[in-house]
Amino acid sequence: MNADTPLLSKEDLGRLTDFVYRRTGMRFEKKKRYYVERRLAERMAATGSRDFADYQSVLRLDGAEAQRLINSFTVNETYFFREEHQLRCLSRSMLPEIVRTRRPGDLVRIWSMPCSTGEEAYSIALWLLENWAMVDVYHIEIVGSDIDTNAIAAAIEGRYGTRALSKLPPEVVDGYFESEAHGTREIIDDLKESVKFVPCNLADEGAMATMGQFDVIFCRNLLIYFDEESRKLAARHLHRALAPGGYLCLGHTESMNRISDLFELCRFPDAITYRRC
Structure with missing residues (x-):
């Protein structure tokens, strides 16, 4: 060719x-x-x-x-702590609002989709461990999903090269990754166990329904590949996947306001998010 x-x-x-x-x-x-x-x-x-x-x-x-x-x-270009302002918003604004009516030990569910090769979902776990003092007070469940089954397999393996780790502080790399071997560093087992990875297709209503509801969903830089009809379908699926009052985070070039009226725009100090109406 x-x-x-x-x-x-x-x-x-x-x-x-x-x-x-x-x-x-x-x-x-x-x-x-x-x-x-x-x-x-x-x-x-x-x-x-x-x-x-x-x-x-x-x-x-x-x-x-x-x-x-x-x-x-599929496009799997990502790295740890990408769009860090949204992670700051998660620990400073979204989670404090969510747990305001929760009791210690209650479940809080966070979904990263697409999670690519795991950096997106592991970033959430790392950020909360390092930046949210209440992380051990609640039962935090983090799920990463992607339509790409190869990406899911790589996420479960949890090995990353220099570029993927470049935005992480050195002390975080040393604290949560094994020593370098063959040009990569592997996530420690304790962190691997804190994130569940499963294949899921945002366009598949049945697959989405099996995931249950979440308090926060990170769905970044996926809708840019969809046409108008697919975006509207995705918005309905994301709305159903959010618990009442739950928050949706999109990529910096994406806006739910142009797609659906099922969400309320929320302007927090660190980031713009969308709350399920």
Whole structure:
């Protein structure tokens, strides 16, 4: 494949992007042809498919290959303490408001989705351990989920390189990660046990329903890949996944006000969030 010889016809490109859209809610337009074809070429090579028609047959017969194709389209670029202002807001504003009516030992649930390779969810655990004095007073449950099953496997393993750790204070790295081995450092077991990782698809109503309700949901930089219809569907699913009065945190370029009226805008000193109405 090269830039002058498209791997897919216009019709086949539409079929493939529609398949991904139905499974994920992510819409890839024509200008993303190279991105789409590059990932398709990798999967065709891995399955020994001669052409797209051959690969379609594989997809119809092999559910695991359909998941591998979806995995190839996800973006897992992240690092620890990304958008730190939201973590400050979590410990200074959102959680104090949530536990105002809770008793010691009560459950507080926090969901990171998409969690990528674990940095997003582990960041929440690290931040609370270091910055919220009440962390041991309540039963804090942190769940990380992603549609990419490879990312979930990496999160459970919990090994990270220098770039992923670059925003963490040295004392935090030394306190919560094993010594460096082969260019990576592994999260200590106690921290691994504080976060549960499961695959979940925001566009799948049934999968979302199995997760229950949360007090805080971090859903950052995912809706930018959705079209208007998918965003509205995602908003309804996120609304149902929040406990009454729960908070939603989006990426800095995302705004729920342009998507749904199911949430109330909350301007805290550290960050803007959205509360379930």
